Amino acid sequence: MSPPAGLLPWPSPSTTRLAPPTPTRPPPRTTRVRSPRLLLLPLTLAFAFLPLRLLRRHHRLASSPPRQNQPPPPSLCHPSLPPLRLRRPPASIASTSGSTCSGCTHEVDLDKPPVLQEVANFFKGHGVGDFTFSRGRLSQWRCRAKLAVRGTPENPLIGLYQEGTHVVTDIPECRAHHPSINAAVKLLRQGISELNIQPFDEDAGTGELRYVQMAVTTYNTSIPVDKRYEQGRVQVSLVWNSRDERSTNAEKLTLLIEFLWRNGGPKSNFHLIHSIWANFQTSASNIIFGHKWRHLKGERDLWERYGGVDISLDPCSFGQANTLSFNSLLHKLNKYVPRGSTVVDLYSGAGVIGLSVAASRKCRSVKCVEINKQSKMSFEKSASRLPANLGCSITWHNTDASVEPAHWLEGSSVVIVDPPRKGLHPSVISALQKVALSEHKAYKAKSSLAKVKDEKRPWILRAREAAVHVDDTTTEESSETWPETLIYISCGWESFKKDCKSLISSKAWQLENAHAFNFFPGTDSIEILAIFKRESEAGRKKKKKAKKKAK
């Protein structure tokens, strides 16, 4: 499929079919990692436009004395939010800042995550013949970053926790970050110092600025396609340590926002900042974001182009960090959705995958299921930009996919799952096993589709009431239809292996295709796209017979 108008070319040329494991050295890499000097070029250009006053400030900060580390507080990881990612800048940068960031596990061979060979062996061992690996962009790939703000106003630390601690390492020129994130972090650091903003002190619970989230949009249609990525603009979300904007320290928040907007907004010499949001958070726990969000500057909606559709992501919605690689995954995923499918997208977030599949015009219906109710608005906005007459009914349901998952599987011929790193809930695995093993006949007896009017279960009623419906097309869901295809997207290799084994050992599903994507160069994480097909009863019997015969 060629990229839709206005979309960056699919980065498929970097897709490689991985050769079966061999004891000899792998062929030399063809990808060139850009030299750190080249990487810093856009940043240097950016700063050429910053006012002299800021540059002087920057210079002073860069040569400030080494900071003191704080002792790690008790574990601050919140179960429902991803922990702050830990990455290590390249050696040159680590040595300038005098400390190490544990974010990256390796600094060379970024096109080969250490786990890759194990992944290739695993799929080969399971009879997958078409395994491919897309290495993608190796630097400046991260378009979304959550960073802790610690230290002092004179010497703020904006970065990631050192492994196993809550000591923050400053990462001023992280090679993984999109250059606009690094430039925005630099500007923020200057604002903190100039305005005497107090970074958060985890032990005392004091201070003003706790975290910052930076999300880049590379979708600016007023510039040529090939310039859009590098000229991305940043949505800055400041996590402020107060209950709301009426708190006593809110005046300083206003000053900081004015500073950022004056020096990085549309009227500055270098328009870097797309918009500014505040999030208010006073919890003593490790939850990064509070419930109160305020949009304060710039455009409210951050649009990006994913899988051929315009997607608006609020800062509170889940968003993929590697925009380009995610696009190439969506491109591949679309090929595995048969024409005429009825699709359920579990763990859907703002529905990016579901909407992109719906836009392919191959589906009769797409149902998205997501636990975070704050993603609803993003879904509605994105859905409003879908082309007309898709011939597909699209719904988004705010509910816990692990509660009676069979209800969501019923009526769908394709199920897409994209769970958090820890993998599928046991209840989802069990439902997938049962529906594939024809035990769905038991479900059929109490089919909720057959008895919509009699539905009593409160969570299903709530999810139905709150559902968002797009397109007038109503597709009659059939209680005879159960998933034949399972598309599993995973960012957690260990949990994927476990889930995969459960699915195939029950003889319910057969693993047919698998692809890996270098979503997180520099780390040992890898993104997997795996396609399973339901084993038909006839197929199972045939296999059993063949086995007996062989004996």
Ligand SMILES: C[S@@+](CC[C@H](N)C(=O)[O-])C[C@H]1O[C@@H](n2cnc3c(N)ncnc32)[C@H](O)[C@@H]1O
């Ligand atoms: C890895 S993200 C994928 C989001 C989406 N597919 C995307 O690419 O933008 C996992 C999503 O699962 C959601 N989630 C976590 N637990 C869930 C549950 N029990 N039921 C439904 N959704 C859940 C999270 O809120 C998050 O949006």
